[in-house]
Amino acid sequence: MKYIEKREQPEELTRWIANTSNPNYKNFTKKTIKKKTRKKLLEDQGYICCYCQKRLVEYPKGGNVEIEHIKPQSKCTNIETVSYDNLLVSCDGNQRKNNDLLDDNDRHCNNYRQDKSLCINLLDEDCEKKIYYDFYGGIYAVNDDTKVEKTIKNLNLRILNSTRKAYIEGFALEKCSDEELNHFKNYFNNKNEEDGKQMYPEYAGVMINLLNQLG
Numbered sequence: 596m597k598y599i600e601k602r603e604q605p606e607e608l609t610r611w612i613a614n615t616s617n618p619n620y621k622n623f624t625k626k627t628i629k630k631k632t633r634k635k636l637l638e639d640q641g642y643i644c645c646y647c648q649k650r651l652v653e654y655p656k657g658g659n660v661e662i663e664h665i666k667p668q669s670k671c672t673n674i675e676t677v678s679y680d681n682l683l684v685s686c687d688g689n690q691r692k693n694n695d696l697l698d699d700n701d702r703h704c705n706n707y708r709q710d711k712s713l714c715i716n717l718l719d720e721d722c723e724k725k726i727y728y729d730f731y732g733g734i735y736a737v738n739d740d741t742k743v744e745k746t747i748k749n750l751n752l753r754i755l756n757s758t759r760k761a762y763i764e765g766f767a768l769e770k771c772s773d774e775e776l777n778h779f780k781n782y783f784n785n786k787n788e789e790d791g792k793q794m795y796p797e798y799a800g801v802m803i804n805l806l807n808q809l810g
């Protein structure tokens with residue numbers, strides 16, 4: 596997980612809210628505005644999932660991107676369900692693969708969370724201090740905070756851990772000089788141009804956390 600620095604609400608969304616009677620997520624169906632909103636969320640997050648930090652791709656057919664609500668929709672006022680400050684983008688957490696056949700041990704991110712409360716505020720600059728990773732791909736709550744543990748539970752699925760582990764091992768951080776570690780810190784802390792878009796490297800928050808552990 597990684598702190599998300601949000602910009603202003605897109606003008607098109609502000610205008611749609613102003614011109615719609617009782618704006619809410621159920622009637623937020625205008626494709627062009629939804630697409631614009633999603634695009635800005637992706638840009639703010641540097642095209643990585645707000646939970647697992649996998650790369651988010653928009654194509655084909657919406658790719659693996661899902662719009663996510665910080666405050667669960669069931670607890671929101673109507674306006675909060677479409678307020679930019681309350682929106683994030685996450686990956687689909689496996690839901691496009693025969694979702695009915697999956698149990699909770701196969702779902703993650705948007706697909707696992709659904710309407711559960713989120714116990715880490717990703718818009719808070721200090722949010723990353725609530726969790727840590729190990730070099731084997733595991734994610735843990737600092738001080739065994741049980742609320743945080745609940746929120747990150749399905750980020751410890753075997754499939755996610757093994758992917759993270761392989762990614763971490765690819766950088767062989769234990770063999771790096773101080774200069775190389777600094778280079779990686781810089782690389783993972785900044786958005787880089789890829790396909791003409793400003794993207795964070797995949798798993799940026801994981802790698803920053805591990806690099807900070809190395810000093």
Ligand SMILES: [Zn+2]
Binds near residue numbers: 645647688703
């Ligand atoms: Zn994800």
